[in-house]
Amino acid sequence: MVSEKELYAHLKQEFGFTRFKAGQKQVIQRLLAGGSTVAILPTGTGKSLCYQFVGTYTNQTVLIISPLLSLMQDQVEQLRLKGEKRVVALNSNLSYAAKKQILANLHQYLFIYLAPEMLNNPVVLAALTDIDLGLLVVDEAHCISAWGPDFRPDYLQLGKLRQKLGFPVTLALTATATKRVTSDMMRSLKLGRKVKVIRNSVDRPNIFLAVEKSADTQEKNQRLIQLIRSLPAPGLIYFSSKKQCDQICALLNAKSKLTVASYHAGLPAGDRYAVQQQFLGGQIDLICATSAFGMGINKPDIRYVIHYHLPENLESYLQEIGRAGRDGQQSLALILYSEQDRGLQQHLALSALPTNAELEILQNSPQLLEKSSQENQSAQLVWRYMQMGVSFPQMSAVFSQRRTEKLQALQQILAYVNTQGCRRKFILRYFDETKTPQHFRKCCQLANESFDYQQLFDLAKTKNEPNIFAGGNDYEQILKNLFKTD
Amino acid sequence: MNDNDWWLLFFTAKQKRRPAVIRQLLTKRLSSSTLFWGLRYQLLEIIGFFPKLEASTFDQGIQKLVEQGFLSQDPDDTVKLTERGRSKKQELLTGPTLGAPRFFCEHRVTEINQMLKLIVQVASEASYGNSRYYVAVDNFECQQMIKQWLHQYDLQTLHKNILLELKSFLENESPQKAWIFCAQFSGHQVLPKTVAQMAQQTGLTTLEIKIILLDLTSRFASHLLQKNSLLAPMIKHFENQNVLFKKSRQALQLFLNGKSIQQIAQYNAVKESTVREYLLNAAILERDFPFASFFTDQEEELLTARLPADIDQWSYRELMSEQVQVSFFNYRLVAIKRSHEEFGQ
Numbered sequence: 001m002v003s004e005k006e007l008y009a010h011l012k013q014e015f016g017f018t019r020f021k022a023g024q025k026q027v028i029q030r031l032l033a034g035g036s037t038v039a040i041l042p043t044g045t046g047k048s049l050c051y052q053f054v055g056t057y058t059n060q061t062v063l064i065i066s067p068l069l070s071l072m073q074d075q076v077e078q079l080r081l082k083g084e085k086r087v088v089a090l091n092s093n094l095s096y097a098a099k100k101q102i103l104a105n106l107h108q109y110l111f112i113y114l115a116p117e118m119l120n121n122p123v124v125l126a127a128l129t130d131i132d133l134g135l136l137v138v139d140e141a142h143c144i145s146a147w148g149p150d151f152r153p154d155y156l157q158l159g160k161l162r163q164k165l166g167f168p169v170t171l172a173l174t175a176t177a178t179k180r181v182t183s184d185m186m187r188s189l190k191l192g193r194k195v196k197v198i199r200n201s202v203d204r205p206n207i208f209l210a211v212e213k214s215a216d217t218q219e220k221n222q223r224l225i226q227l228i229r230s231l232p233a234p235g236l237i238y239f240s241s242k243k244q245c246d247q248i249c250a251l252l253n254a255k256s257k258l259t260v261a262s263y264h265a266g267l268p269a270g271d272r273y274a275v276q277q278q279f280l281g282g283q284i285d286l287i288c289a290t291s292a293f294g295m296g297i298n299k300p301d302i303r304y305v306i307h308y309h310l311p312e313n314l315e316s317y318l319q320e321i322g323r324a325g326r327d328g329q330q331s332l333a334l335i336l337y338s339e340q341d342r343g344l345q346q347h348l349a350l351s352a353l354p355t356n357a358e359l360e361i362l363q364n365s366p367q368l369l370e371k372s373s374q375e376n377q378s379a380q381l382v383w384r385y386m387q388m389g390v391s392f393p394q395m396s397a398v399f400s401q402r403r404t405e406k407l408q409a410l411q412q413i414l415a416y417v418n419t420q421g422c423r424r425k426f427i428l429r430y431f432d433e434t435k436t437p438q439h440f441r442k443c444c445q446l447a448n449e450s451f452d453y454q455q456l457f458d459l460a461k462t463k464n465e466p467n468i469f470a471g472g473n474d475y476e477q478i479l480k481n482l483f484k485t486d
Numbered sequence: 487m488n489d490n491d492w493w494l495l496f497f498t499a500k501q502k503r504r505p506a507v508i509r510q511l512l513t514k515r516l517s518s519s520t521l522f523w524g525l526r527y528q529l530l531e532i533i534g535f536f537p538k539l540e541a542s543t544f545d546q547g548i549q550k551l552v553e554q555g556f557l558s559q560d561p562d563d564t565v566k567l568t569e570r571g572r573s574k575k576q577e578l579l580t581g582p583t584l585g586a587p588r589f590f591c592e593h594r595v596t597e598i599n600q601m602l603k604l605i606v607q608v609a610s611e612a613s614y615g616n617s618r619y620y621v622a623v624d625n626f627e628c629q630q631m632i633k634q635w636l637h638q639y640d641l642q643t644l645h646k647n648i649l650l651e652l653k654s655f656l657e658n659e660s661p662q663k664a665w666i667f668c669a670q671f672s673g674h675q676v677l678p679k680t681v682a683q684m685a686q687q688t689g690l691t692t693l694e695i696k697i698i699l700l701d702l703t704s705r706f707a708s709h710l711l712q713k714n715s716l717l718a719p720m721i722k723h724f725e726n727q728n729v730l731f732k733k734s735r736q737a738l739q740l741f742l743n744g745k746s747i748q749q750i751a752q753y754n755a756v757k758e759s760t761v762r763e764y765l766l767n768a769a770i771l772e773r774d775f776p777f778a779s780f781f782t783d784q785e786e787e788l789l790t791a792r793l794p795a796d797i798d799q800w801s802y803r804e805l806m807s808e809q810v811q812v813s814f815f816n817y818r819l820v821a822i823k824r825s826h827e828e829f830g831q
Contacts, residue, residue, distance in 0.1 A: 080621065267680075273672075277622075281677055473661065473688065479652060479653070481676050483610055484613040
């Protein structure tokens with residue numbers, strides 16, 4: 001048993017903090033005692049520190065399964081920034097030679113980040129079984145339930161992986177999980193009954209919750225322009241479509257004095273890095289983004305998160321609005337809803353899943369299936385399932401079940417949009433929380449209530465002056481800034 | 487102007503061209519046939535411009551240009567510039583272009599760009615004595631290259647050399663191009679600009695910015711190699727190991743050393759038809775290909791007398807139907823030889 005004194009000394013020495021955030025100490029103590037844990041800690045509470053602490057304390061390798069390349073890269077760089085060089089990401093960005101080199105030296109790394117798809121590679125698995133693994137982490141573990149069946153079936157294999165690795169101590173980390181999702185995670189990971197679930201409330205009292213309805217896109221755009229002109233920056237607007245993300249970004253740049261940039265998976269890596277760093281550095285006031293932006297972004301002073309399109313479900317909505325107000329200051333989460341959004345979200349929710357007719361065609365033509373899997377997301381999913389030994393009737397049942405679940409999730413988010421009651425209570429009940437706070441003045445906007453958001457920010461000291469695009473066109477000045485010369 | 491427009495540069499109003507061939511050249515997915523048509527289109531220098539270009543992006547772009555009336559499409563899927571397309575192409579030709587196109591075929595320019603960004607960031611942070619920073623380039627290969635280089639040299643040498651080379655290269659560029667090139671770099675308390683921001687600040691289009699970045703990256707890298715700079719090994723590492731070109735060159739060399747096609751096939755443990763393909767590629771790519779070893783002037787005359795003047799219109803199938811006794815290999819070699827003569831190569 002590690003003493004409190006030792007824990008705090010290590011926290012100070014390795015991370016420079018004098019106290020733990022809510023939930024961190026409990027999780028760390030449990031892991032150090034050798035107990036697998038499901039930690040459901042709200043966004044912004046330092047979930048990564050839990051496993052980083054254990055890795056640096058025990059000096060045993062930590063294997064982290066991470067869902068996104070950008071998130072992986074960010075976490076690798078964050079660790080390096082802290083001075084930890086024994087860190088690597090094994091993912092599809094690596095060339096064959098680089099992968100080979102890393103695998104040959106895997107024992108040298110303390111933190112290994114891995115995309116779930118890499119685990120199907122027998123060479124990777126063999127290399128992993130050869131190292132002294134102290135902890136297996138499944139980061140953003142809600143993806144097992146949310147993404148697994150839809151487009152990342154490898155997530156469903158993580159339990160088998162645990163088995164092959166000899167059931168190492170495991171930490172499943174997420175910010176949002178209902179009881180059903182938690183059970184999914186535990187079952188998929190084969191965590192057994194001894195696992196402990198450490199759950200903090202998902203509530204973020206400093207985020208005001210609101211929904212506004214518009215008759216059509218034009219009205220929505222007008223309202224959006226008004227809003228960003230009056231709300232204090234920095235802010236974040238989420239879209240379901242890359243194209244609209246770029247279009248609205250251009251519109252807002254033209255119609256406001258703010259510096260607005262777009263961020264989505266269609267941008268080159270260099271541009272994504274630039275936007276992210278400029279936003280963190282305060283050079284960009286507002287980001288128009290798809291869901292590709294956010295995981296791992298830790299900017300404390302985001303004052304508002306607006307959803308231009310309907311979010312996919314309440315889990316992802318909570319993840320995304322959780323990027324606001326990490327500094328504890330008053331912030332706003334607003335959905336701009338118009339009737340046609342429902343159809344768009346329904347289309348997005350269902351289009352990635354193959355229909356029974358498509359399944360039949362693909363089943364009858366293996367050649368077509370192989371060819372389509374290179375180009376088409378749903379054929380790729382079928383191909384992957386087939387490689388995993390799942391039969392076509394089984395697939396049909398899985399997809400049918402997922403369609404039902406997705407439509408239910410959409411109904412839930414629509415119920416949130418249309419609720420007559422307190423929005424905070426609605427969310428907390430959805431996440432099976434029994435203690436729900438009383439509605440308060442800066443809690444949420446009730447149905448059909450018009451609310452002046454300025455009231456929210458009157459007392460908060462926030463920045464609302466637009467950024468002036470810095471820098472002239474002098475390349476010599478850039479070189480002078482880049483390189484210090486004696 | 488949008489990114490699609492640039493594809494117009496690869497089409498003409500006279501010659502019907504297959505977009506798929508151009509896509510394969512741009513992405514360096516090369517077959518003997520692609521290389522032959524690359525020669526006919528005089529587009530061999532665009533090999534490898536965009537190795538990561540997705541087929542659907544290009545194909546949709548071409549379709550859009552057809553819909554917009556810049557290109558006309560024939561039922562056989564070949565396309566030509568329309569009058570509107572021609573004037574758009576003229577407009578594009580006045581904008582930025584790539585000064586060292588061959589460099590793209592011989593090097594992985596995307597990776598070289600990442601390498602340069604990493605060199606600048608590492609040197610910048612080092613010049614301020616900073617060893618802990620968020621690394622901008624997520625490329626293991628580049629990170630390993632710089633580590634290897636630093637085993638031999640030190641951070642001060644890196645800083646001194648990159649600054650020196652950037653200054654000497656950029657002083658010969660227009661201030662605007664030099665600024666665009668530098669604005670992509672990150673370093674100590676310096677954040678990079680996005681392509682859209684550079685476009686906003688300069689008044690150029692995003693496409694023009696992208697071309698300028700590719701152009702200066704390739705020429706700066708070329709400058710480092712030519713000067714044999716201390717930094718050159720980090721660029722040289724990204725030289726293309728093009729298997730196709732290498733095998734073609736090897737096959738030609740064996741042939742010049744007196745080996746027959748059959749012997750070359752045995753030596754390489756491949757089919758004779760594969761050796762013929764290698765030799766056809768060599769005929770396209772190498773300057774001193776020994777055409778005379780395969781057919782006489784008289785045979786060439788006899789063959790061409792049966793074919794139209796425009797090589798694009800030649801058809802081996804039609805020739806066969808006229809009972810002309812010639813192998814496809816020799817037929818194609820004659821077409822290559824005549825194309826070189828036509829284009830003065």
